[in-house]
Amino acid sequence: MTFREKLKTAIQTSNSTLCVGLDPNLDRLPADPKWISDSPAQKVEQFLKTVIDATSDFCAAYKPNLGFFEALGPDGWDTFEEILDYIPSNKIIIADAKRGDISSTAEHYAKAFFEQFDIDAITLNPLMGFETLDPFLSHSSKGVYVLTLTSNPGAKDILLQELSDGQTVSSYISKQLSKKQASSDTSIGMVVGATKAQDLGPVITPFRKAPLLIPGIGKQGGSITELKNALHQHQGLPLVNSSRSIIYAGEGSANWEKSVARAAENYKKRLGPITEQYV
Numbered sequence: 001m002t003f004r005e006k007l008k009t010a011i012q013t014s015n016s017t018l019c020v021g022l023d024p025n026l027d028r029l030p031a032d033p034k035w036i037s038d039s040p041a042q043k044v045e046q047f048l049k050t051v052i053d054a055t056s057d058f059c060a061a062y063k064p065n066l067g068f069f070e071a072l073g074p075d076g077w078d079t080f081e082e083i084l085d086y087i088p089s090n091k092i093i094i095a096d097a098k099r100g101d102i103s104s105t106a107e108h109y110a111k112a113f114f115e116q117f118d119i120d121a122i123t124l125n126p127l128m129g130f131e132t133l134d135p136f137l138s139h140s141s142k143g144v145y146v147l148t149l150t151s152n153p154g155a156k157d158i159l160l161q162e163l164s165d166g167q168t169v170s171s172y173i174s175k176q177l178s179k180k181q182a183s184s185d186t187s188i189g190m191v192v193g194a195t196k197a198q199d200l201g202p203v204i205t206p207f208r209k210a211p212l213l214i215p216g217i218g219k220q221g222g223s224i225t226e227l228k229n230a231l232h233q234h235q236g237l238p239l240v241n242s243s244r245s246i247i248y249a250g251e252g253s254a255n256w257e258k259s260v261a262r263a264a265e266n267y268k269k270r271l272g273p274i275t276e277q278y279v
């Protein structure tokens with residue numbers, strides 16, 4: 001099955017475009033007495049498994065962010081693998097790793113994520129140039145999401161800068177990715193921030209069929225209504241990510257997993273008008 005087919009099925013079967021971000025911060029884990037004698041990595045594993053159980057009815061995808069697993073030290077990689085194995089097989093898994101390097105190194109990143117971990121898709125940073133994407137594009141059943149217009153304030157420092165012909169760096173990236181997709185079977189998608197909904201038009205128009213990974217709703221304040229308007233002519237399937245607002249929704253409460261489930265259900269509902277455009 002290609003990445004696009006799996007993505008479509010995941011959105012259709014869940015009737016949701018929600019992607020739950022797995023960003024396990026040790027300082028924010030629930031003080032569950034059952035885990036009292038567990039190591040930090042074991043606590044993270046228990047926490048994330050409970051989050052996955054609570055949210056899997058409401059989302060199409062999970063996005064573990066590698067930084068949070070790497071911060072656990074050597075055990076973090078085992079925890080990462082445990083979590084990948086735990087995620088239901090009909091969900092899309094995106095490794096938020098933001099890799100990008102010369103080809104001999106990129107080949108090894110591709111091997112790590114697509115062969116060792118057998119993940120569906122990875123986020124990539126195009127700053128070192130478009131040839132750095134090539135090692136990932138030889139894996140035809142997989143997907144990549146390339147940082148194109150990120151959700152953070154610093155997007156203005158580079159991505160929203162104008163080139164000499166007046167287009168922004170983000171639009172330029174989108175055009176180049178569209179050209180690259182024409183000669184690749186691997187699905188090429190873009191990461192675009194919900195916080196930048198007002199600027200999305202010229203960025204997504206050149207590559208209307210690109211799957212989109214859209215962080216920035218929830219804690220970062222992106223508007224779902226503005227996002228829906230920005231996407232109205234976009235054909236590529238979107239996944240809208242929320243991490244902290246879901247996984248820490250029950251912070252401080254004994255029945256925290258119920259709040260996590262409610263938060264995911266609520267996001268699924270709020271994203272309904274976007275999901276309806278694509279199912």
Ligand SMILES: O=c1ccn([C@@H]2O[C@H](COP(=O)(O)O)[C@@H](O)[C@H]2O)c(=O)[nH]1
Pocket residue numbers: 021023065096149150151152191192193215216217218219220241242243244245
């Ligand atoms: O432009 C980007 C690209 C990636 N991210 C990542 O998404 C989540 C967002 O977390 P929230 O808690 O929902 O704000 C996080 O892993 C970021 O590293 C992004 O925010 N913006």
